[in-house]
Amino acid sequence: MENTTPLRKQYLDIKKNYPEAIVFFRLGDFYETFEEDARIAARELEIVLTSREMGKGLKVPLAGIPYHALDNYLSRLINKGYKVAICEQVTKPGETKGLVQRQVTRLVTPGTVVEPNLLQTKQNNFLLSLYLTEDSCGLAFADISTSEFGCTQTNISELEAEISRLSPAEIILPKNQSLNLPIHLKATISKLDGYYFEADIARERLLRHFECQNLSAYGCENMPLAISAAGALLNYLEETQKSSLKQLERLSVYTTADYMQMDSHTLSNLEIFRSSGGNSLKGSLLGILDQTKTAMGGRLLRKFLGQPLLKQSDIEKRLSAVDYFFEESLARTSLAKSLGQIADMERMANRIRQKTILPRELISLKNSLETVSAIHRQFGLMPPPRLAYFLNGLKPLPEMLDIINKTITDDPPSTLGDGKVIRAGFDPEMDKLCSLAGDARTFLSQMETRERERTGIKSLKLGYNRVFGYYIEISNANLGDVPPEFIRKQTLVNAERFITPELKEYENLILNAKERLLEMETGLYEQVLNQLGGFYSALLANATALAALDVLSAFAEVAVRNSYVRPVFHPENRLDIRKGRHPMVEQGLGYGSFVANDISLSAEDCQIIILTGPNMAGKSTYLKQTALIVLMAQIGSYVPAETAELCLTDRIFTRIGAREDLSAGQSTFMVEMVETASILNTATSRSLLILDEIGRGTSTYDGLAIAQAVVEYIHSQPSLTAKTLFATHYHELVELASYLPRVKNYNIAVSEDRGEVVFLHKIVPGGVDKSYGIHVAKLAGLPKWVIKRAYEVLTELENPAKKQPKSRTCQSQLQLPMTGQTSVLEEEIKELEIESLTPLAALNKLYELKKKAEEQGL
Numbered sequence: 001m002e003n004t005t006p007l008r009k010q011y012l013d014i015k016k017n018y019p020e021a022i023v024f025f026r027l028g029d030f031y032e033t034f035e036e037d038a039r040i041a042a043r044e045l046e047i048v049l050t051s052r053e054m055g056k057g058l059k060v061p062l063a064g065i066p067y068h069a070l071d072n073y074l075s076r077l078i079n080k081g082y083k084v085a086i087c088e089q090v091t092k093p094g095e096t097k098g099l100v101q102r103q104v105t106r107l108v109t110p111g112t113v114v115e116p117n118l119l120q121t122k123q124n125n126f127l128l129s130l131y132l133t134e135d136s137c138g139l140a141f142a143d144i145s146t147s148e149f150g151c152t153q154t155n156i157s158e159l160e161a162e163i164s165r166l167s168p169a170e171i172i173l174p175k176n177q178s179l180n181l182p183i184h185l186k187a188t189i190s191k192l193d194g195y196y197f198e199a200d201i202a203r204e205r206l207l208r209h210f211e212c213q214n215l216s217a218y219g220c221e222n223m224p225l226a227i228s229a230a231g232a233l234l235n236y237l238e239e240t241q242k243s244s245l246k247q248l249e250r251l252s253v254y255t256t257a258d259y260m261q262m263d264s265h266t267l268s269n270l271e272i273f274r275s276s277g278g279n280s281l282k283g284s285l286l287g288i289l290d291q292t293k294t295a296m297g298g299r300l301l302r303k304f305l306g307q308p309l310l311k312q313s314d315i316e317k318r319l320s321a322v323d324y325f326f327e328e329s330l331a332r333t334s335l336a337k338s339l340g341q342i343a344d345m346e347r348m349a350n351r352i353r354q355k356t357i358l359p360r361e362l363i364s365l366k367n368s369l370e371t372v373s374a375i376h377r378q379f380g381l382m383p384p385p386r387l388a389y390f391l392n393g394l395k396p397l398p399e400m401l402d403i404i405n406k407t408i409t410d411d412p413p414s415t416l417g418d419g420k421v422i423r424a425g426f427d428p429e430m431d432k433l434c435s436l437a438g439d440a441r442t443f444l445s446q447m448e449t450r451e452r453e454r455t456g457i458k459s460l461k462l463g464y465n466r467v468f469g470y471y472i473e474i475s476n477a478n479l480g481d482v483p484p485e486f487i488r489k490q491t492l493v494n495a496e497r498f499i500t501p502e503l504k505e506y507e508n509l510i511l512n513a514k515e516r517l518l519e520m521e522t523g524l525y526e527q528v529l530n531q532l533g534g535f536y537s538a539l540l541a542n543a544t545a546l547a548a549l550d551v552l553s554a555f556a557e558v559a560v561r562n563s564y565v566r567p568v569f570h571p572e573n574r575l576d577i578r579k580g581r582h583p584m585v586e587q588g589l590g591y592g593s594f595v596a597n598d599i600s601l602s603a604e605d606c607q608i609i610i611l612t613g614p615n616m617a618g619k620s621t622y623l624k625q626t627a628l629i630v631l632m633a634q635i636g637s638y639v640p641a642e643t644a645e646l647c648l649t650d651r652i653f654t655r656i657g658a659r660e661d662l663s664a665g666q667s668t669f670m671v672e673m674v675e676t677a678s679i680l681n682t683a684t685s686r687s688l689l690i691l692d693e694i695g696r697g698t699s700t701y702d703g704l705a706i707a708q709a710v711v712e713y714i715h716s717q718p719s720l721t722a723k724t725l726f727a728t729h730y731h732e733l734v735e736l737a738s739y740l741p742r743v744k745n746y747n748i749a750v751s752e753d754r755g756e757v758v759f760l761h762k763i764v765p766g767g768v769d770k771s772y773g774i775h776v777a778k779l780a781g782l783p784k785w786v787i788k789r790a791y792e793v794l795t796e797l798e799n800p801a802k803k804q805p806k807s808r809t810c811q812s813q814l815q816l817p818m819t820g821q822t823s824v825l826e827e828e829i830k831e832l833e834i835e836s837l838t839p840l841a842a843l844n845k846l847y848e849l850k851k852k853a854e855e856q857g858l
């Protein structure tokens with residue numbers, strides 16, 4: 001340590017508090033990183049790794065970035081899951097004795113970013129805090145860019161669903177707890193000292209934040225685990241933001257039972273947020289429904305999708321608004337046009353509060369406010385009854401508009417200090433300063449002409465650089481004519497540079513004015529932001545109303561484009577969908593090609609549908625479309641059907657296909673059974689169960705036995721009577737309908753035309769006893785030999801009596817030589833259409849075949 005420079009000592013002092021972060025250490029115009037941080041930065045940011053002497057014989061690895069490029073580099077590190085501590089110079093050079101003082105002003109982590117270019121516009125950036133016990137968990141989340149803050153306490157089995165729904169950027173946990181995240185969820189995990197989650201500490205933290213005596217007003221008094229998670233979250237935010245968290249004004253406490261529940265498998269099986277194939281928005285339900293025009297609307301749509309409603313009156317409110325926009329095409333299109341002009345007012349409201357909003361953003365806020373007034377004129381003056389509920393917060397803010405108009409110029413630069421942000425006339429002193437600086441600049445520009453005339457030197461030039469300030473440059477050829485009052489300052493190859501006392505006087509004026517201007521403009525800008533901050537709640541209320549209008553009019557737009565209908569809810573435990581379609585498959589095939597199908601499920605007489613049918617016939621599509629229609633209806637959207645009469649569904653469960661849960665080290669079959677167990681244990685009579693090929697992951701008899709027992713259980717449990725769609729390849733299950741009255745058989749029709757199978761995708765009553773699996777294998781391009789042999793084996797399996805002694809069984813195998821060449825020739829001969837060959841062509845073919853046989857040594 002004795003050998004190190006004071007600067008390095010200062011750095012080490014700071015770094016020791018941020019061992020898990022990369023420290024960006026401000027040195028003049030650069031942020032420098034040192035040692036291991038520098039190695040990571042150089043590798044990840046592709047910048048040069050150098051070294052710097054920081055003590056006798058001590059060379060320290062170093063990599064730096066220019067301060068103005070911070071956002072760009074920061075985003076690259078944050079996107080890769082790193083944390084960055086921004087260490088600023090907090091005093092000016094010369095202001096204090098010794099080194100400039102430095103301190104970390106923010107710790108940027110994936111869950112705490114606020115920079116617009118680090119955020120996804122149509123997605124929240126959630127920080128999630130978890131506190132787990134054996135069977136329960138406390139969960140709190142916050143998005144500091146939008147000021148959402150919520151918490152709940154729930155059963156541990158629902159944790160994964162909540163994590164999937166929120167899709168957090170970062171999760172905080174006590175040090176002694178761990179979390180097994182599903183593979184598709186990527187979140188940075190940050191461990192915190194368990195102390196912050198302790199009940200008393202966390203409660204005290206929340207009380208202090210909300211400045212209240214108890215938490216009963218927030219509805220979480222009896223949720224100790226939620227309080228632990230929320231308190232620890234506030235602490236973490238304080239640690240990282242190093243500023244007030246006042247924008248987190250509300251804590252929304254909810255229970256998962258308030259919404260339709262779907263576990264994370266269901267969200268991914270039904271491809272709600274992303275398609276399973278491409279893992280992208282395209283091909284997902286969100287991709288279909290997202291016709292929103294604003295960032296706020298986009299985020300709200302995600303929320304709607306993750307939390308379908310359970311109260312019919314709330315659903316009807318949304319449906320009625322969609323109804324209005326569905327019918328009123330003109331209103332819908334003009335609203336869409338207006339919404340297209342609205343900036344992210346929700347995040348802007350927070351950036352005003354945090355004083356990080358840029359002058360230019362205020363202009364786009366101003367334009368948005370003007371559009372708000374226009375939307376209000378259109379809908380708010382005489383609210384259409386079907387929209388009234390959602391128009392509550394929509395209020396023009398003329399005073400806010402007025403402040404921006406009066407204080408900010410029309411086209412401000414992105415930075416302060418040039419006197420071009422604050423409008424002339426707002427502050428007399430600032431105007432004076434601006435004109436002084438302006439006059440000085442004019443004076444200098446006139447000085448060049450004047451001095452040229454006075455000295456007779458035509459090539460005399462006035463210039464400026466950062467080292468010497470303003471100077472007069474005279475080429476070597478004219479040096480003889482330089483007046484005596486010119487003071488030589490710098491010698492170049494072809495010229496000399498001079499200053500004059502007058503030049504320096506004006507230079508001082510300009511530079512001082514510049515410094516003063518920066519100070520003054522910054523002060524005035526802050527003053528403006530303080531005034532605008534007063535409209536925070538009103539601005540958020542507008543943002544909320546606009547988001548809802550955006551989503552609901554988008555639902556109507558999608559409904560009109562794709563011919564969806566308004567679902568109807570009734571109290572009976574029954575689903576009746578006429579001509580239902582799968583929204584994504586329909587879009588993929590092109591509108592008009594999808595074969596629509598009906599479905600009727602009721603707890604009374606058709607509780608369980610056993611769906612059989614060939615591979616590729618459309619069983620999964622049918623199952624999923626039913627679940628998707630139910631879900632779409634409960635978020636308030638129209639649905640792809642001719643009519644849909646529905647009851648409220650409390651949970652949708654899906655058990656689809658074989659999937660390995662490698663992260664948890666479980667086998668395919670084990671995963672299948674665990675999921676089935678959880679469905680049978682938690683489903684209610686109001687749930688919808690989608691079971692696709694249960695039991696497939698084990699031997700035929702075991703699988704069949706389990707599948708049959710599962711159906712019998714669902715049918716016999718009075719508390720269950722969940723409406724169930726059960727697709728299976730076990731044709732034996734068709735028998736169940738003969739002794740279980742509420743089980744009905746359906747199959748997907750195919751037609752056979754001269755040995756060729758045609759999929760009709762039509763659901764018809766009854767079971768089937770054929771799979772056509774080998775036919776699908778043929779379509780998939782399996783070698784002909786394999787297909788032929790499979791048909792032979794199938795015939796034997798279906799008619800055991802015909803089974804031949806083992807040695808004589810494999811007709812195809814006997815004819816398959818080592819090289820397989822004979823069968824190629826044989827195939828060629830078999831495929832010859834002799835009738836269509838001319839005698840000459842037949843002769844040629846014979847010659848060709850003989851040659852091939854000889855070449856192969858046959």
Ligand SMILES: Nc1ncnc2c1ncn2[C@@H]1O[C@H](COP(=O)(O)OP(=O)(O)OP(=O)(O)O)[C@@H](O)[C@H]1O
Pocket residue numbers: 585589593594595596613614615616617618619620621622761762
């Ligand atoms: N109703 C329909 N109208 C038109 N095409 C459909 C319909 N249903 C399914 N398809 C088409 O058939 C393909 C296969 O459908 P799906 O995956 O549902 O079959 P499946 O019976 O579940 O097959 P498997 O038993 O092999 O899993 C779909 O990708 C789609 O292209």
